[in-house]
Structure formats: structure tokens, C-alpha cells
Amino acid sequence: MFKENAIIICENDYKNKLLKEFNENKVLLNVNFMTKKEFLEAYFFSYNEKTLYYIYRKYQFKISIIKMYLDNLRFVQNKNYNNEKLDFLVKLKEELDKEKLLIYDDRFKTFLQDKTIYLAPYIYLENDEEKVFKSLNAIQIKNDTNYKPVFAQMFKTIAKEVNYVCKRIAKLILNGENINNIKLVNVPEEYKNLLERYAYLYNIPINLNINSCLYGTREAKLFLSHLYEGKDNALDKIKKLNQDIITKIVNICNKYFFIEDMNDLKTFLIYEFKKTNINQNLLENYVELVSINYPFKEEYVFLMNFNIESFPKVYKDDSYITDNIKKMVNLKSVNEINKIVKSNTINIIKSIKNIVITLKEYDLEKKVYPSSLIEDLDLEILNEEDDLYESYSILNDKLNYAMKLDDYYKYGILDDNIFIYKNTYQDINYFTYDSSYKKIKQKIFDKKIKLSYSSINKYFECKFKYFLSKVLYLDNYKITFGALIGSLYHHILKEYLENKKDIMLLKEEYLNNNNIVLTKKEAFYINKIVKEIETDLIIIDKQNTYNTLDKRVLEKEFQDNNEHFILNGFIDKILYNDKEELVIIDYKTGNENISYKLLSSGLSMQLFLYLYLVKKDSYFNNPKIIGFYLQHFLHSEKICDKSPIEQKEANLKLNGYSNKDISLLEKFDSSFKNSKVIRGMKLKNDGNFYSNSKTLSSEEMDSMVFLVEAILNEAVEKINNNDFQINPKKVNNKDDVSCPYCPYKEICYKKDYYYENIKQEEDLSFLGGDNND
Numbered sequence: 227m228f229k230e231n232a233i234i235i236c237e238n239d240y241k242n243k244l245l246k247e248f249n250e251n252k253v254l255l256n257v258n259f260m261t262k263k264e265f266l267e268a269y270f271f272s273y274n275e276k277t278l279y280y281i282y283r284k285y286q287f288k289i290s291i292i293k294m295y296l297d298n299l300r301f302v303q304n305k306n307y308n309n310e311k312l313d314f315l316v317k318l319k320e321e322l323d324k325e326k327l328l329i330y331d332d333r334f335k336t337f338l339q340d341k342t343i344y345l346a347p348y349i350y351l352e353n354d355e356e357k358v359f360k361s362l363n364a365i366q367i368k369n370d371t372n373y374k375p376v377f378a379q380m381f382k383t384i385a386k387e388v389n390y391v392c393k394r395i396a397k398l399i400l401n402g403e404n405i406n407n408i409k410l411v412n413v414p415e416e417y418k419n420l421l422e423r424y425a426y427l428y429n430i431p432i433n434l435n436i437n438s439c440l441y442g443t444r445e446a447k448l449f450l451s452h453l454y455e456g457k458d459n460a461l462d463k464i465k466k467l468n469q470d471i472i473t474k475i476v477n478i479c480n481k482y483f484f485i486e487d488m489n490d491l492k493t494f495l496i497y498e499f500k501k502t503n504i505n506q507n508l509l510e511n512y513v514e515l516v517s518i519n520y521p522f523k524e525e526y527v528f529l530m531n532f533n534i535e536s537f538p539k540v541y542k543d544d545s546y547i548t549d550n551i552k553k554m555v556n557l558k559s560v561n562e563i564n565k566i567v568k569s570n571t572i573n574i575i576k577s578i579k580n581i582v583i584t585l586k587e588y589d590l591e592k593k594v595y596p597s598s599l600i601e602d603l604d605l606e607i608l609n610e611e612d613d614l615y616e617s618y619s620i621l622n623d624k625l626n627y628a629m630k631l632d633d634y635y636k637y638g639i640l641d642d643n644i645f646i647y648k649n650t651y652q653d654i655n656y657f658t659y660d661s662s663y664k665k666i667k668q669k670i671f672d673k674k675i676k677l678s679y680s681s682i683n684k685y686f687e688c689k690f691k692y693f694l695s696k697v698l699y700l701d702n703y704k705i706t707f708g709a710l711i712g713s714l715y716h717h718i719l720k721e722y723l724e725n726k727k728d729i730m731l732l733k734e735e736y737l738n739n740n741n742i743v744l745t746k747k748e749a750f751y752i753n754k755i756v757k758e759i760e761t762d763l764i765i766i767d768k769q770n771t772y773n774t775l776d777k778r779v780l781e782k783e784f785q786d787n788n789e790h791f792i793l794n795g796f797i798d799k800i801l802y803n804d805k806e807e808l809v810i811i812d813y814k815t816g817n818e819n820i821s822y823k824l825l826s827s828g829l830s831m832q833l834f835l836y837l838y839l840v841k842k843d844s845y846f847n848n849p850k851i852i853g854f855y856l857q858h859f860l861h862s863e864k865i866c867d868k869s870p871i872e873q874k875e876a877n878l879k880l881n882g883y884s885n886k887d888i889s890l891l892e893k894f895d896s897s898f899k900n901s902k903v904i905r906g907m908k909l910k911n912d913g914n915f916y917s918n919s920k921t922l923s924s925e926e927m928d929s930m931v932f933l934v935e936a937i938l939n940e941a942v943e944k945i946n947n948n949d950f951q952i953n954p955k956k957v958n959n960k961d962d963v964s965c966p967y968c969p970y971k972e973i974c975y976k977k978d979y980y981y982e983n984i985k986q987e988e989d990l991s992f993l994g995g996d997n998n999d
Contacts, residue, residue, distance in 0.1 A: 228255055228257060228342075228344060229342045230255060230256050230257075231256050231257075231340060231341055231342065232255070232256075232257045232258070232341060232342040232343070232344060233257070233258045233259075233260060233265070233338070233341050233342070233343045233344070234257055234258070234259050234260075234344045234346065235260055235261070235262055235265055235343065235344065235345050235346060235349065235364075236259065236261070236345075236346035236349070237261055237346070237517075237519065238261075239516060239517065239519065239520045239521065240346045240519075240520075240521045241259045243520070243521045244259075244521070258341075262349055262351075262355075266300070266355065266358075268331045268334040269331075269334060269335070269358060270300050271299075271300070271328045271329060271330050271331075272328070272329045272331075273296050273322070273327065273328055273329060274329060275481050275482055275484075275494075276327060276484065277296065277322060277327040277328065278292055278293070278296075278494070279482070279484070279485060279490070279494070280322070280325060280327055281295070281296075281318075281322075282490070282493075282494075283490070289493070289494065289497045290497075294546055295314075295315065295318060295546070298315055298546050298547055299315055299318065299319045299322075299328075300354075301315075301352075301354070301547065301555040301556075301557060302315045302316050302319065302555055303316075303555075304316060304319075304320065307551075307554055307555075309551055309554065311546065311547065311551065312547070312551060312554060312555065338362060342365065343359065343362050343363070343364040343365065344364070344365050344367055345359060345364050345365065345366045345367060346367055346521070347366075347367050347368060347369045347521075347574075347577075348369075348519060348570040348573065348574060350563070350566060350567070350570075352556075352557055352558060353556045353557065353558060354556060369573065369574070369577035370577055371573050371576035371577050372576070372577075373576055373577065373578060373579050373581075374576055374603070375575065375581050375583055375603065375605060376605070376606060377583075377605055377606040377607065377608050378532055378583040378584065378585055378596070378600060378605045378606075378607055378608070379582070379583065379584050379585075379607075379608050379610045380584075380585050380586070380587055380596070380607050380608065380609055380610065381584065381585070381586050381587065381609075381610055382586070382587050382588060383586055383587075383588055384416070384417060384420060384586050384589065385420055386586075386610075387530065387531075387584050387585070387586045388417060388420040388421055388424050388530075389424050389622070390584065390610060391410070391424075391528050391530060391582070391584060392421070392424040392425060392427070392428045392430060393428065393616075393618055393619075394528070394582060395408055395428070395430055395513060395528070396428040396429075396430060396618035396619065397616075397618060398526055399430070400618065403526065405430075405431070405511050405512060405513060406511055406512070406514070407524065407525045407526060408513045408514075408525065408526045408528075409513070409514055409515075409516045409520065409522070409525050409526070409527050409528070410432075410513060410514070410515045410516070410527075410528050410530060411515075411516060411517070411518050411520070411527055411528065411529045411530065412518065412529055412530055412531045412532070412536065412537050413434075413515050413530055413531065414531060414536065416589075417530065417531065418434050418436065421434060422434060424622070425513075427619045427621050427622040427625070428618055428619045428622065429619070430513060431509050431511065431512040431513065432512055432513040432514075432515075433509055433512045433513070433514055433515065434515060435515050438503070438504050439499065439500050439501070439502060439503055439504065440471065440474055440475070440478075440498075440499040440500075440502040440503070440504055441496060441499035441500040441502075443468070443471050443504065444467065445464045445467045445468055445471045445472060445475060446471070446475060446499050448460075448463055448464050448467075449461065449463065449464050449475055450492060450495065450496065450499075451740070453488060453491070453492055453495070454488050454739050457479055457491075461475070461476065461479075466785070466792070466794065471504065474502055474504075475499075478495060478498045478499070478502065479495065481498075482494050482495065518538075518571060518574055518575075519574070522574075522577065522578045522579075523579070524579060524580070525578075525580065526580045526582075527578050527580060527581045527582070528581075528582045528584065529575070529581060529582070529583045529584070530584050530585075531584075531585065531586070532583050532584060532585040532596065532597045532599070532600070533585050533586065533589075533594045533595065533596060533597055534594070534595045534596060534597050534598060535594065536597070537571075537597045537599070538567055538568055538571040538597070538599060539567060540564055540567075541560050541563050541564055541567070542560065543560045549561075568598075568599070568602070571599065572599060572602055572603060575599070575603065576603075583605065585597070585607075615646075620651075623647065623650070623651065624651055624654045626647065627644070627647035627648070627651055627654055628654060628656055630643065630644045630647065631644070631656055659975065661952070661974060661975035661976070661977070662951065662952065662980075663689075663690055663693070663950050663951045663952055665948055665949075665950075666948045666950075667948075669946075669948075670697060670948060671945070671946060674787075674789075674790065674791055674792050675790075675791045675792070675942050675945055675946070676791070676792045676793075676794070677791050677792065677793045677794075677938065677941075677942070678793070678794055678795065679795060679831065679832045679835050681695075681696050682828065682831060682835070682937075682938065682941060683828075683829060683830070683831065683832075684696065685828070685941050685944075685945065686827060686828030686829050686937075686941070686955075687829065687954070687955060687963060687964040688952065688953055688954045688955070688964045688965075688968070689944070689949060689950045689951050689952070689953055690950050690951060690952040690953070690970075690974055691964070691968060691970060691974075692945070692950065693950035694970045694973060694974075695970075697950070700970065700973075701969070702969070707748060707751075708815075710742065711752075711755060711815055711860070712815045713736075714733065714736055714737075714752070714755075715755075715759065715813065715815050715859055715860075716781065716798065716813060717732065717736045718732045718733065718736070718756070718759055719759075719763075719780075719798070719799075719813060720780045720781050720798075722763055723766075723778070723780060723799075724780060729756055729759060729760055729763070730756065733752065733756050755860070758859075758860070759859075761871070761874060762859055762874070762878060765874060765875050765878050766878070768875075768902075769878070769902065769903045772894075772895050772896045772897045772902060772903050773801065773893075773894050773895065773896075773903075774803070774893050774894070774896070775801040775802055775803050775807070775808070775809065775852075775893060775894055776803060777801070777802050777803060777804075778799060778800060778801050778802070779797075779799075779800045779802075779845075780798065780799055781796055781797075781798060781799075782796065782797055782800065782845070783795070783796050783797075784796075784797060784836070784839035784840060784842075784843040784845065785839070785843055786838070786839055786842040786843065788842075790938075790939060790942050791938060791939075791942045793835070793838075793839065793938065795835055795836055795839050797810060797812065797836050797839070797840070798811060798812050798813045799811040799812075799813075800840070801894065802846070802849070803893070805850070806846050806847060806848060806849045806850060807849075807850045807852055807890055807893060808840070808846065808849050808850070808851065808852060809851075809852045809853050809854070809855070809894050810833070810836050810837065810840060810851070810853070810854035810855070811854075811855050811856075811857050811880065812832065812833060812836060812855070812856055812857070813856075813857055813859060814856050814857070814858050814859070815858075815859050815860045820833050820855075820856050820881055820882050820883070822834070822883075822930070822987060822990070823986040823987050823988075824957070824963075824984070824986060824987075825930070825933065825934075825937075825987070826933065826937075826987055827955070827984040828937045828940075828941065829955070829963060829984075831934065831937070833854050833855070833856065833882060833883075834854075834930055834934050835934060836854060837851065837854050837927065837930060837931060837934070838930075838931050838934040838935065838938075841928075841931050842931075850885075850890060850924065851885060851924070851927050852884065852885050852890045852891060852893065852894045853880070853882060853883060853884040853885060853891070853894065853904070854882050854883055855880035855881060855882030855883075855904070856880070856881045856882055857878060857880055857881075858877060858878070858881065859878070875902075876905075879901070879902075879903060879904060879905040880903060880904045880905060881905045882904075882920065883920050883921065883922050883927075884898075884904060884907060884919065884920065884921050884922070885921065885922065885923070885924060885927070886915070886921045886922065886923050887923075887924065895907070904919075906918040906919055906920060907919050907920075922990075926990060952974050952976050952980045953980060953981075953982050954968075954976060954980060954981050954982070955981070955982055955983075955984050956981050956982070956983055956984070957983075957984055957985070957986060958983070958984075958985060958986060959983045962981075
């Protein structure tokens with residue numbers, strides 16, 4: 227059909243279909259594929275990112291508006307039109323030519339001289355485009371239009387229409403039809419949820435083309451939040467995340483390498499990220515959603531939603547160059563375009579050998595009407611009803627039976643078909659609900675599981691909570707004012723301790739860089755909190771006078787990447803010396819306590835995980851742990867008989883575990899005998915610590931590291947085994963540590979007997995140690 231040394235102008239669907247046919251028939255041809263847009267840009271001119279940026283900087287237009295202007299430049303000539311819109315295009319084109327920002331391919335027309343050019347069927351061409359292809363003797367590929375559908379099938383609702391289509395597909399598959407030869411056409415977004423549901427009921431794999439955009443990914447959000455620190459630093463923040471997504475981010479960044487202004491760069495990156503899709507289709511064989519311009523041959527085609535407002539597409543006079551000025555630039559009117567589209571659509575339908583056309587009568591409660599093509603194709607409309615005697619889904623039948631029972635018991639409506647269902651399905655467990663987790667058979671995680679403190683804590687609080695959050699991703703992320711305060715505290719502490727910057731400037735810098743706009747009430751509290759931070763930093767500086775550890779790392783990410791899992795954690799502050807004797811400190815803007823009492827149950831493990839990470843990460847070779855602590859800011863505990871500053875000093879004391887080795891401890895806290903730094907730390911006259919000093923030996927700390935590793939391995943093994951049962955926890959059959967603030971209460975429908983009882987450890991015997999909490 228095609229000659230050697232040819233160019234085929236078509237869209238990707240047509241190209242992929244031809245390449246598949248060439249491969250199956252072992253055809254070797256020297257052909258190039260180009261879309262119409264690619265061809266015309268090469269033939270006339272194109273533009274690039276520098277063109278966009280030039281216009282953006284000079285005119286401050288939105289990027290989408292800039293692209294609209296650029297895509298219309300080709301239609302104007304270098305003359306005065308006496309029309310504001312067209313004359314602006316002429317002026318813009320002259321300006322871009324002068325700046326050498328339009329790209330002309332001088333060799334392309336020479337390249338075309340010995341080429342045979344083919345146009346795929348039904349490609350829409352403007353007048354000047356027709357002229358170009360005619361001058362190049364382009365060959366229009368034509369489809370046979372020997373087939374004519376006889377009828378269209380109408381259903382009362384979208385649900386009935388979708389159910390019918392899925393039933394027909396199930397029948398085709400059962401009769402041996404290749405699922406890859408079944409195509410769905412004209413499926414709008416409002417159909418996709420129902421299609422997904424019925425496809426599940428009929429066990430039909432369908433690729434619904436539900437692609438998320440790059441902008442919505444964790445990688446993109448994290449990258450953009452650190453962009454003001456520089457692209458390299460922002461990329462470093464995401465380097466351990468999804469590599470495919472990171473590659474997309476890098477490729478987009480490379481296109482805008484020349485933009486130095488970070489605000490401008492962020493604007494362009496956000497635009498690109500929103501336009502870049504992440505393909506989520508993991509299926510190999512599936513029913514595919516395609517456009518009406520797909521090159522159909524022997525496929526079974528279901529043309530859905532055949533209603534007047536949905537099909538065929540009707541163009542409106544809302545383009546930049548409107549109908550009243552189109553003649554000035556030799557463009558077709560909207561009326562002409564719609565006539566061409568309608569004619570092409572009719573011919574495409576007549577070229578499809580196996581086609582089923584369906585439509586609905588009502589969209590929710592609104593009556594909708596058949597497509598105008600019904601009359602043009604002389605189609606008979608059949609009002610279809612479901613044939614209960616032809617069933618391809620037991621599950622769907624049972625659901626329909628249950629809905630008819632609902633209508634009867636709730637509203638007294640007795641459907642004639644209810645007895646057919648009753649005779650077929652004796653027991654459908656009507657009016658019962660089993661909320662227990664049903665194990666998923668398929669493997670969920672193909673790669674090593676990525677863990678964090680929050681995910682581990684979720685899993686051991688309740689396995690089902692982890693499933694909803696980390697497998698189904700049902701978290702509704704919302705930045706609360708409390709979270710803002712915590713993040714602001716961390717930012718100011720880090721920057722002040724590193725660079726001694728002015729605290730008020732640090733506050734403004736954080737709010738501006740994160741585009742945070744405060745209400746008057748929030749601004750009042752933030753300013754009040756910043757004043758508290760000033761006092762806190764004075765006290766921290768005072769605490770440091772007792773410390774001889776002369777090195778520190780702030781907000782450092784530590785990782786354990788082993789054969790089973792990847793665990794990441796950011797540690798707020800580590801103080802250490804050349805001997806790698808060190809202290810771990812985590813900031814908290816709340817009243818959380820630290821205790822090993824729930825450690826063996828996998829709960830409240832944050833500081834113990836940090837201890838584990840410091841030991842496992844290669845940043846330190848053989849660290850000796852002096853202590854690991856929480857430091858509380860905005861602490862609400864009131865202490866009697868103390869002045870406000872004394873109370874502040876007491877609240878900022880470190881809360882955690884210290885090494886029993888005095889020779890190590892005094893390097894961090896020379897006041898340890900009656901500590902000004904560590905809460906509860908005090909030495910008796912006999913040289914022993916008081917019981918509330920919370921000390922551990924180095925061996926006990928190592929035992930904790932071993933225990934944490936065992937707990938992590940246990941969790942990973944169960945997660946890989948899809949163990950996500952509903953199992954909230956109560957401590958000593960009393961305190962519910964899982965459900966009070968769980969965001970998924972309305973989903974799990976837990977029963978009292980789902981609870982698991984856990985006991986607090988009263989001493990260190992589970993480590994082989996003594997009672998020392």
C-alpha cells in the first residue's frame with residue numbers, strides 16, 4: 227500500500243496500528259511518521275521554550291495565552307489587516323523574527339522533494355494546509371465505507387447503558403474474541419466510574435486512561451517546595467523516590483535551563499508538570515478507550531454516549547481568530563468545520579465492520595436526546611431492557627437482586643423480575659455486612675517497601691489503617707495551623723543554629739517561600755510564637771555551655787537500604803565529636819513523651835528508629851551513643867513555684883535516654899550530677915543515678931537496635947504477605963491507641979472483638995536489662 231521513502235501524516239493511534247501490522251506481516255519499509263502539527267511546524271516554522279519565555283517576560287501573559295498566540299502566527303502575513311487581533315499577531319511575528327526566536331527548517335522542503343506523502347483518513351485541513359499538501363501531491367488514504375449500522379440501542383440511564391456494553395464484551399470474550407480487539411469510543415469522564423465498577427463485576431480488564439498528572443505526585447511537590455534552594459538541591463531531596471517520575475522532572479528542567487529567576491522557573495515548571503501525564507496502566511491485555519479517528523478494521527467497536535450534546539463534537543466560535551475575521555486569513559468558518567467533522571464522522575462509522583451504538587434517555591433526572599447522526603445514518607432506535615436469562619456476572623446479578631429487595635422493603639415496590647432472581651439465587655446474605663479485611667491475592671509491592679516512622683506506627687496501630695493510607699492512598703493531606711507552626715519552628719531553629727540569621731527575617735522568608743498567607747488571628751499567634759523562639763534560643767545557647775561536642779548536623783536524612791526494605795528518617799539535630807560520640811535530638815511542638823514501654827509492640831518508636839538509623843547509616847562509622855532525646859517547644863506543662871523563665875528552662879530540658887557511662891555523658895552535659903540540660907538527670911551521693919534519670923548501657927542501646935530491626939522485618943514480611951486485617955490496639959485492655967483520631971472510622975466498621983490487647987513493658991527485662999524507666 228505504501229511506497230518506499232514515504233512520509234505518513236497521522237496521529238499516534240494510526241501510527242501504532244500501522245507499525246503493528248508491518249511487524250505482523252514482516253514488512254520492511256523506509257517510512258517516516260509525523261503528526262500534522264509536526265509536519266506543519268517543520269514546513270513553516272516552530273518555536274521553543276526560549277520563545278515562550280521571551281514573550282512571558284515582556285508581556286506577562288499566561289503561558290496558555292502565549293501558546294494560543296504562537297499557534298495562530300502562521301495564519302497571518304506581513305501586512306496591515308486593520309484588525310486589532312490580527313495586527314497584534316503580525317507585530318508579534320515580526321518581533322520574534324527580529325529576535326530570531328522562530329525556528330525555520332530550511333532543509334525540510336528539500337527533504338520532501340523525493341518523498342511520497344500520505345495523509346491518514348479524515349485529517350482536518352485548513353485552506354492553506356490543503357494548498358500545501360496539494361502542491362506536494364499528497365495521497366489521501368481512504369477507508370472503505372461499505373458498512374452501515376442498522377440500529378442504535380437506547381437505555382433509560384447511563385448505568386443501564388454501561389451494564390449492557392460490559393455484558394456484550396463479556397459475551398465476546400467468552401466466545402473467544404481477543405480482548406485487545408475490543409474498543410470503546412466516546413467515553414466521557416462521567417462514564418468512567420461506572421465503567422470501572424461494571425468491568426470489575428464482569429471481570430473485564432479495561433484501560434480507562436485515568437492518568438494522574440506529574441504535578442500531583444509527591445516527587446513534584448517536594449521538588450517545587452525546595453526549588454528556591456536551587457535545582458540541584460531540590461533534585462537531591464527527591465533522588466531516592468520514583469526514578470521514572472524523577473526522569474520526567476529532570477527532562478522538563480533541562481528544557482528551561484536558561485531561566486535564572488526562580489519565580490519564573492517555578493511558573494513554567496508548574497505549567498509543564500500539570501500538562502505531563504503519568505501513565506498508570508499496568509495491564510498487558512485489555513479493552514481500550516480510543517478516539518473515533520482510530521484506524522478500525524476487524525475490531526469490535528462500542529460507540530457509547532450517542533447523544534446530541536456528546537457526539538459528534540461540535541465546535542463553537544470561541545477561538546482567538548473568530549468567524550467574523552477568518553476570511554481575512556483564509557480560514558474556514560465554524561459552520562464549515564462542523565460540516566466537515568460531521569461528514570467525516572459519518573464515513574468513519576460506515577467504515578467500521580463491527581459496531582454497536584448505544585445511548586441513554588436520561589442523564590440523572592435530565593432528559594437527553596439522540597445524536598443528530600441518528601437521522602443522517604437512518605438508524606432505528608431500539609429501547610433495550612436487560613435480559614435476565616442471559617447472565618455473564620453472578621456478582622452483578624446478586625447486586626441487582628439486593629437492590630430490588632431494597633426497593634421492596636423500603637418503598638413497597640415489587641419488581642416483576644425479583645422472583646427470577648429469587649429462584650436463581652437462594653441466599654445472597656441480604657442485610658448482612660462483613661467488615662473484616664479480605665486478603666488480596668495479587669502481589670502489591672514489586673519493589674522494596676519504603677518505610678518511615680509514620681508508616682510503621684500506622685501499621686502497628688492498625689494494619690488496615692496502613693492499608694488505607696499507604697496502599698490505597700486515601701489520606702486527605704491538609705496543612706493545619708499546628709503543622710505550620712511545627713514546620714516554622716524547625717526552619718528557624720535550623721537556620722539560626724547554622725547561620726545566626728535574624729529570627730523575624732527567617733519567619734518572613736519561610737512564609738514567602740511557601741506562599742503562605744495568614745489571617746490576622748494567625749499572624750498574631752505566629753508573632754507571639756516567634757518571640758517565644760527568641761527566648762528558647764537563648765536557653766539553648768545556655769544549655770550548650772555545658773556541652774563539649776563541637777560538631778553538629780541539622781535536619782539530616784538518614785537511611786537504611788537493605789535487602790528487605792528502605793527506611794528513611796530526618797533527624798533534627800545530632801551533636802558529635804571527632805570520636806563519633808554523639809547525641810540525637812528531635813524537636814517537638816507538643817507534649818509527646820518517650821518511653822520504651824510500647825517498643826516491643828512496634829508503637830511510639832520514633833526516637834528508637836532514629837537510634838537504629840544512626841547505627842545503620844554510613845554517615846557515622848562506629849558511633850557511640852551518649853543519649854537520644856526529645857526537646858519540647860511550646861510545652862504546656864505548668865510547674866509550681868517557678869518563674870516564667872525558670873519554667874521555660876525546665877520545659878526545654880531534654881526528655882529521653884542517656885548512656886550510663888559517665889565518661890561519655892559528661893562530654894555532653896557537664897552538669898549531669900544535677901542536670902541543667904536533661905530532664906530528671908541526677909546523681910546520688912553514692913555515685914548511682916536516681917531511677918528517674920532514664921539511663922541505659924551501650925549494650926542495652928544495641929539490644930534496642932536489634933529489637934527495632936526485628937520489628938521492622940516482621941512488619942515488612944507481613945506487608946509483603948498482604949496482611950492488612952483490622953486490628954486496633956488497646957493498652958492493658960483500657961487505652962485505645964489506634965482509633966480516637968483515626969480518619970478512617972467511617973470505612974472500617976470495626977467491631978469490639980477486633981481489638982488486640984497489648985501490655986506495657988514495666989522494665990527492661992525484654993532487653994535483658996534492669997528496671998530503669
